[in-house]
Amino acid sequence: MELTHDSLQRAASEHLMLHFTRNGAYGPGRTPLLVLDRAEGPYVFDTGGRRYIDGLSSLFCAQLGYSYGTEMGQAAARQLERLPFNTNWSTAHPPAIELAERLAALAPEGLEKVFFTSGGSESVEAAWKIARQYHLANGEAKRSKAIARRIAYHGVTLGALSFTGVESMKEPFGPSPIPVTHVSNTNPYRAPDGEDGPAFCRRLLDEIEQTILAEGSDTIALLIAEPVQNAGGCLTPPDGYWQGLREICDRYGILLAADEVITGFGRLGEWFGVSRYGVSPDLLTLAKGLTSAYAPMGAVLVAEHVAKPLYENERTLLHGITFGGHPLSAAIALKNIEIFERDGVLENVRNLEAHLQARLQELRSLPIVGDVRGAGFFWALELVKDEAGTPFEAHERERLLRAFLPGRLLKAGLIARADDRGDSVLQIAPPLICDTDVLDRIVEMIGEVLADAGELLGMPAARLAEVA
Numbered sequence: 414m415e416l417t418h419d420s421l422q423r424a425a426s427e428h429l430m431l432h433f434t435r436n437g438a439y440g441p442g443r444t445p446l447l448v449l450d451r452a453e454g455p456y457v458f459d460t461g462g463r464r465y466i467d468g469l470s471s472l473f474c475a476q477l478g479y480s481y482g483t484e485m486g487q488a489a490a491r492q493l494e495r496l497p498f499n500t501n502w503s504t505a506h507p508p509a510i511e512l513a514e515r516l517a518a519l520a521p522e523g524l525e526k527v528f529f530t531s532g533g534s535e536s537v538e539a540a541w542k543i544a545r546q547y548h549l550a551n552g553e554a555k556r557s558k559a560i561a562r563r564i565a566y567h568g569v570t571l572g573a574l575s576f577t578g579v580e581s582m583k584e585p586f587g588p589s590p591i592p593v594t595h596v597s598n599t600n601p602y603r604a605p606d607g608e609d610g611p612a613f614c615r616r617l618l619d620e621i622e623q624t625i626l627a628e629g630s631d632t633i634a635l636l637i638a639e640p641v642q643n644a645g646g647c648l649t650p651p652d653g654y655w656q657g658l659r660e661i662c663d664r665y666g667i668l669l670a671a672d673e674v675i676t677g678f679g680r681l682g683e684w685f686g687v688s689r690y691g692v693s694p695d696l697l698t699l700a701k702g703l704t705s706a707y708a709p710m711g712a713v714l715v716a717e718h719v720a721k722p723l724y725e726n727e728r729t730l731l732h733g734i735t736f737g738g739h740p741l742s743a744a745i746a747l748k749n750i751e752i753f754e755r756d757g758v759l760e761n762v763r764n765l766e767a768h769l770q771a772r773l774q775e776l777r778s779l780p781i782v783g784d785v786r787g788a789g790f791f792w793a794l795e796l797v798k799d800e801a802g803t804p805f806e807a808h809e810r811e812r813l814l815r816a817f818l819p820g821r822l823l824k825a826g827l828i829a830r831a832d833d834r835g836d837s838v839l840q841i842a843p844p845l846i847c848d849t850d851v852l853d854r855i856v857e858m859i860g861e862v863l864a865d866a867g868e869l870l871g872m873p874a875a876r877l878a879e880v881a
Contacts, residue, residue, distance in 0.1 A: 418460040421448050447823060452479030455844045455851050457828070468829045468841040468855050473643070473675045473791075474706035478844035481752060485707040485745050492744035501529060501738040508743035515750055516714060519684045521693035526720040528730075529738030530711035533674035533700035534568030537637070539713045540696045541572055541591065542732045543723070544635045544668045550722035553666070556634035559591055560624060560667075562598040564835040566644040567637060567672055576637050579644060579834045594628060596620050598642050599650045600835070602784040602795060603802065614651040622661055630665045635696075637670040640686035646793030646838030647786050655690035662695075668719060670696040674711070678702030679753065679845045681789035682762040689788070695719050705749050710742035758845050762789050768849055772856040779860070781867045790845055793838040794859070798870065805837050809870075813837065817869060818862065827858040839863070 416424065419441075425431075425448065426440030439446040450460045455478045457467050470476060492508060499506045513527035528543065530536045541559070548556040559576060561567065567576035574583055575591035578598075583589065597620055601607030606616060625633055636658065642648035662669040671694040676686030679702060683689050687697065696719065700711035723730050736742075753759065766789055773792055776782050783797035796813065798805050805813060810833045818831040818839065830840040843855060 418448070421460055422446055444820075454478050454480050455847050463826075465823065465826050465828050466843070466851060466855055466858070468827050468843050468858075470842050470844050471706055472701075473680065473842050474701040476679050476702040476845045477705040477707075477749070477752060477758065478846045480846075481705070481707070484752065485748055488744045488748040489708070489741055492740050496740050498740060500733075500735060502733055506738075506740050506743075508740045508747060509738040512738075512743045512746050515747065516699075516712065519750075520697065520714050521685060521688055523693050523716045523718075524697055524714040525717045526715040528713045528715060528732075529743070530700070530713065530734050531709050531736045531739075531742075532711045533698065534570040534573040535734055535737070536674060536698035536700055536711040536713050537568045537573040537576060537672060538570055539732055539734070540637070540670050540698050541576075541635060543713065543715060543719065543730075544670070544696065546723060546731060547668065547719050548634050550725070550728065553631065555629075555632050556666075557592065558628055558632050559593045559635040559637060560621065560628075560633060561593050561595055561637050562642065563595045564598055564645040565595075565639060565642050565672075566834065568674075581834075594624055596624055598645055598648050598835075599654060600642075600645055600648045600786075601651070602786070602836075610651045611653070614653050614657065617651070617654065618657040618661065621658070625661070625665055625667070630667075633665065633667045635668050635670055636662055637672055639672045639674075640676045640690060641681060641788055641791060643675050644832070645835035646795055646832070646840060647788070647791050649786060649788055650690060655687065655692040659692045659694075668695040670694055670698065672698050674698055674700045675842075676791070678705070678749075679759050679762055679789075680791050680842065682759055682766060684759070686789075703749070704742060704746045705752075707749065708739075708742040708745040709736075710739070710746055711737075756846070761847075762845050765847070765849060765852060766790070769852050769856075772853060773859075776856065776860055776863065779863050779867060780872045781863050781870070790847070791842050793840040794863075796837040796839060796863075796866075799872075805833075810837055813866060813870065817866060821862050821865060822858075825858045825862050827855060827862070829855075829859070 425446050438444050448460045449457045451458050456464050458464050516527050517525050528539055530539055561576040563578045565578045567573050575589035575593045578595040601613055606612040671687040673685055677699045681689050695716045697714040704710045773785050780800050781796050782794050783802040784795040814831040814833050822829050832838050
């Protein structure tokens with residue numbers, strides 16, 4: 414029996430637990446749940462037939478948009494006919510081997526080994542366990558701590574949650590299993606030295622070094638950071654920041670991990686976002702864009718010197734994931750790389766980044782927009798309550814980010830993200846295949862929605878009319 418729009422709403426309410434969602438808000442007689450039925454290019458369609466621009470790439474995943482299903486399906490069918498499944502536990506299969514070789518060739522210098530997972534949190538957990546085994550193999554058992562950044566999101570399984578710097582996500586689950594100290598992120602907005610890039614960078618790096626010394630430089634195993642931090646709203650690093658992280662980690666024998674679950678595979682116009690900043694990390698975590706979400710998959714890229722002691726005779730890598738490197742997912746990831754290269758996906762992001770940035774900067778004429786920041790196809794607008802940049806209070810965030818913006822964005826025909834992990838932001842990350850027409854329409858929609866938001870909050874209508 415074919416499910417109707419109404420029956421899907423009812424069945425979802427009765428049986429489906431939604432992730433990171435106030436589940437009780439949806440269902441018959443309450444807020445309708447957005448149920449997507451099909452997709453094409455950068456567009457998705459709900460069960461009522463209404464079209465939306467997916468301005469978030471389905472949570473930073475759908476790099477290619479939604480028009481490659483036939484090619485991906487053919488690649489999947491060939492693999493399913495040949496070898497539907499095998500683990501990478503003391504055996505292997507050709508797609509995983511080929512994909513590992515391709516990733517090593519694309520990766521920053523020195524990242525030669527690949528450990529496959531099923532997703533982002535698993536990749537972060539695997540990176541930590543590899544780092545610990547590396548230090549143990551080198552006789553440095555005291556290196557059991559890590560450094561991450563405030564408000565950063567690195568996953569919600571208990572190990573990955575240790576690195577996540579959003580306290581509201583951590584508090585209900587008790588003490589973290591990994592001792593992690595969180596340091597300042599790279600948001601210059603409102604920072605007293607934020608407009609002085611070199612001074613801002615020096616202060617951030619000095620804080621990290623002082624943290625290392627305070628914790629004990631021989632106790633820190635890992636420093637993990639995203640090239641552009643997602644939570645808090647697309648926080649880009651100041652010039653020299655990543656080079657500084659590399660130098661500090663080298664000086665104190667700490668492994669440097671780039672969390673590229675979001676920024677990897679084209680989001681910043683590079684295969685790996687950290688390449689944009691001229692640094693090779695010791696570990697690099699991947700997921701999401703690795704398959705452009707046509708199948709679940711993650712990976713950890715590991716530097717040769719980190720992997721070396723794990724290849725010593727009679728030493729076992731004490732970590733494994735049943736579906737890590739699944740043949741079907743590996744075949745799709747290989748097809749994903751082929752399409753990226755064939756269709757100039759990275760080039761499209763590089764060519765249109767400046768256009769998207771310029772269009773988004775136009776929205777700063779709205780009093781509600783305090784800051785515009787990001788890189789590639791990964792941008793956030795920080796929302797403020799007045800022209801002085803005053804942050805919203807808790808009850809105002811509830812009204813704006815949860816009660817108003819999600820529904821108003823959908824009414825406009827746009828999927829975007831209103832978020833307050835840190836300051837209040839509206840975030841976009843459109844599919845990497847978008848052209849100028851789609852990008853322009855996204856910006857126009859945001860302008861319309863934020864004009865209405867400003868009126869809701871009593872902001873000057875005259876200024877709002879400049880963009881609306």
